[in-house]
Amino acid sequence: MVPEDHNSFKVHEASYQGRYEEVKEKVLNNNRLLTTLDDSERQALHWAACGGHEELASFLIEHGAPVDKADDIVSILMDNWSDVNLQDKRGATALHRAASKGNIQSMALLLQSNQCSINVPDSEGNTPLHLACEEERLEAVRQLLERGAITDKVNREGKTPIQMTSCLSIRRLMRMNEM
Template sequence: MENKTDEGAVNHSTTLTNKQRGNEVTVRPATLDNLSIHQLAAHGDIAQVKMHITCDNSLLNSQDERGFTPLMWAAAFGEIEMAQFLLEKGADPKTFARERECALSLASAGGFTDIVNIILKHEVDVNSYDWNGGTPLLYAVRGNHTKCVEALLRHGADITFEADSGYSPIALAVALGYRKMQKLLEDHILNLLR
């Protein structure tokens, strides 16, 4: 690059381009064409997922290196249309990942009540637990997701279940200072006693 000064002299730019420095792109950025079905589910790209499972239906419940299925990724990222689509196509909401994560726990942790309600319609274990004793209810309480907690309680979530840390849902709400959550759980206990 050359710059002309007032005197007509030519000054050469000392700024190097990336190519001159030897910095060239060696890996192309990911495009929708080369994302896995799990990544596509997390992105909510129904058209691409549909194309993949049309070609190979076994991908519907395939597990990635962590054991997550496309449904788990959709649940974790709050992709409600994707979750509905996968369940309609036959995705198994009862599958556990390597550390016993499940779609219900992932949706509960994210506060995605619509997905929680959809998954609960598929007769999943509302009290399933992961490697550290976390249940969907405990994850929803920890995230202060009252609507998720209400949905889980309506479906029989065990309010007395304790994680490996020793926290029950109500003890966790108290410890985190979630007064509204604490009242919700206390009211639920009172209703059970009536």
């Protein structure tokens, strides 16, 4: 998606330069700017991360900027600051988002950092494993289990990750992991 107006170009440039108030005003007036791509197919979050603007990147994430894109946003965020467990307004971390979307590449980067809290719940009590199971992301479930994700943690509905899926392959994998 190439930006249709000059505001989207301005928000990308302002994000790179760390002009927090300007970006905040534009995004609050038009939240579509969070997902708008510039000519190089990058979002404002990418440019905020490239510029090393942690507070601005946090604002963008909290207001819905996706962190599970297939580009290098995760790498940039990890290189510029150490808080890979930053939570959005729903309590989800980058690992929650990547697991629910089955973004194996982003998950691998996050998990390799050894700083990632693999069992942290979001505001609904769901861990990344709950979400990977619910969305039937077999490879995401496999990665989380290999890294020691807790399989019996219950969410606010009282469900464990295995209770969130109807996928037989995931259920089999989870049972094998418990042995």
